[in-house]
Amino acid sequence: MDRKELNRYLPPEYRDFNDWCAHIPKYNSGLTAKIDAFNLPEHPESWSREKLYEIVLWELNRYPQIDDALFAELGRIAGLKRADARKAAPTLKKLLQCRNVGLTMATAILRFINPAVFQTMNRRNFHVVLGSEEEYPDPPAKLTPAFLDRVCDCYFRYLEALRELTGDGFDFEVADRMLYQVDKASGRKLS
Known part of the structure; x- marks a missing residue:
């Protein structure tokens, strides 16, 4: 040319x-x-x-746009105990509204900040834990408060169900990694 x-x-x-x-x-x-x-x-x-x-x-084009206030808020998540996991809902909602941060990325951020309390929720992990009960929460074109409430509720129910599955040779702290492998091994194709 x-x-x-x-x-x-x-x-x-x-x-x-x-x-x-x-x-x-x-x-x-x-x-x-x-x-x-x-x-x-x-x-x-x-x-x-x-x-x-x-x-x-x-x-x-995946650099997250996270302001200083939210960054500081994320640091405080490290101190949460399991019983207080839902206190992170406002932080999760803010993360989901950041450019280049979807549900999998937001939950991965929480997971690496505090792996004893949070785990990554992606399509594969969700399918293994809750897939028979409901659909994965795909975001609408424009995020709404109702969607953010729904996705937070779904995520915290996912964590509760995940805690019931773990233990006895299956540590919560590595659950997200192993569920991903389980879903792949099942041969299920992502839609």
């Missing part, structure tokens, strides 16, 4: 490709500015795994 042919793809409302780029949200995020500013040729000593992971998440 030559430049003349390339220019045919430029939307008419933009002066040039730089103007078009300036109007694409992904390329104008705080993360884009941060990774553009790495300047590794001049500061190679600043290369880190954190920078690598930020680049990967940026490219996958």
Whole structure:
């Protein structure tokens, strides 16, 4: 493709490709500015795994947008006891409203912060634990308070049912990993 042919793809409302780029949200995020500013040729000593992971998440368009207040709130989840798991519902609702954070990601975040209380809920794990009772809660196009209430209730019922399944050689702390394997071994295809 030559430049003349390339220019045919430029939307008419933009002066040039730089103007078009300036109007694409992904390329104008705080993360884009941060990774553009790495300047590794001049500061190679600043290369880190954190920078690598930020680049990967940026490219996958999966970098979560979590503000400082919610980040601090997540840190407090580490102190919850099993009996208080439902106290995390407001935090879970906030996570679900963050860009690039779905139910599996939100519950994985909770799980790694406090694995004795929380476990990841994805389609496979859900199917093994609650699949015969109800459908996995797929999000609507626009999240509503009713959906957030429903998904939180579903998640905490999932955790309660999971606790009943674990023990005697099946630790709660690894349950999410093993349920995933059980569902795969069953041969069930994800729909």
